[in-house]
Amino acid sequence: MASDTPTEYLLELEDIEAGYGRAALVLRGLTVKVPAATIVCLVGPNGAGKSTVLKVASGMLTPRAGAIRVCGRDVTSNGPQQMLTSGLSHVLQGHSVFKEMSVExxxxxxxxxxxxxxxxxxxxxxxxxxxxxxxxxWSALAGALSGGQQKQVEFARSLMVSPQVVLLDEPSMGLDPKATQTVFDQVVRMRDAGTAVLLVEQNARRALETADLGCVLDLGRVHISGAASDLLQDPQLAELYLGGRPAEPAASTASG
Ligand SMILES: Nc1ncnc2c1ncn2[C@@H]1O[C@H](COP(=O)(O)OP(=O)(O)OP(=O)(O)O)[C@@H](O)[C@H]1O
Ligand SMILES: [Mg+2]
Known part of the structure; x- marks a missing residue:
């Protein structure tokens, strides 16, 4: 019923259950929706299942239950190549350039x-x-580029197919603060150039500062979601995931 109905979302992952082999489920009824012209970030602790969400969206892992839709069209049973042609392009966690090949x-x-x-x-x-x-x-060996520059080569590769949504897994991993800043700036440029982004990041504060919408993953489900700017101000979230309380307008006297 839901398939082929008009939708405001480019990508919908609905009530997804997924896991590896016979092991227990990693995703237990997860719902994430990505509207057009939006960066949605997914944050949560190590092992929460963030990369698993992207693997499900790019067809690397078939969900045991739930639905995946692109622009309202059901693509749940698509494999990786079909997901790519459906409009979902995945930039994997870690580095995936071929160093001995040119950037081109x-x-x-x-x-x-x-x-x-x-x-x-x-x-x-x-x-x-x-x-x-x-x-x-363009003509240089990719291995001669810095880590942040190589990440931009990966972004460029992922955009060749004009995806509806690009799935970015920890793009700042292993980068120094300056390269991290450049990579996040480029994520914003991708959105502004017309590609929606589903962004997974350990650097939760930085990701929420960049994203439009945020989802906090816990126990295989989205625990809290909303405007990224609101999540940044949520005291409980700050304490649990952002390494401290939100910035307060006025300083009070420090104690003990
Ligand atoms: N290929 C695999 N085979 C079996 N179990 C896996 C596999 N990949 C991930 N898992 C398990 O699934 C769970 C979620 O892993 P996932 O990689 O999605 O977490 P993550 O939130 O991306 O973590 P990180 O922040 O460390 O990247 C973990 O318990 C992990 O051990
Ligand atoms: Mg991961």
Whole structure:
């Protein structure tokens, strides 16, 4: 009934149950929805299931129950290649550039499902405009780039297929503060250029400062969700996930 109905969401994960092999469920009735032109971030402790959510969305892991829809169309049983052509592109946790290949070759791997040469050239121009470092280092070996620059090559590769939603797993992992800032700025540019983002981050405060909407994952479900700016001000959330209380307007006298 829900499939093929008009929706304001580009991606809907609804009541998802998923796990690995015979092990216990990791996701237990998880619902996450990504509207257009939005960065939705998913935060939670190590092992909470954040990467598992993205694996389900990109078809790497088939859910045991629940539904996945892209623009209202049911894609629950799609495998990875079909999810890609349905509009979901996944940038994995960790680094996934091929260091001994050029930046160009790495980016073009993202176009392997495209046939039309004009479209491929148009997309290459688009990602080079969006990520200047990719254009500047187009012929260089990817392994010669810094970690933050390599992450931008991965972003560029993921955008070659014009995805509806790009799934980003811990893009700031292993980066210094300056490179982290650049990567988060680029996530905002991706959104502003028309691609919605489902962002998983350990750096919860930084992710919520960047995102429009946030979801806190706990025990395989979304525990709290809302505007990212509201979540940043939630005292309980700050205590549990953000490493301290929210910033207070006026300082009080310190004690003990
Ligand atoms: N390939 C796998 N096979 C079996 N169990 C797995 C596999 N991948 C993840 N798990 C288990 O699923 C649970 C959730 O893992 P997941 O990687 O989704 O967590 P995460 O929130 O992304 O953690 P992190 O912040 O450390 O990246 C963990 O208990 C983990 O051990
Ligand atoms: Mg993870």
């Amino acid at each position: 070759e790495n980016v073009m791997l993202g176009a392997y499902t495209l046939k039309d040469k004009a479209e491929i050239a148009e997309r290459a121009g688009f990602v080079k405009d969006l990520f200047p470092v990719v254009a500047e280092r």
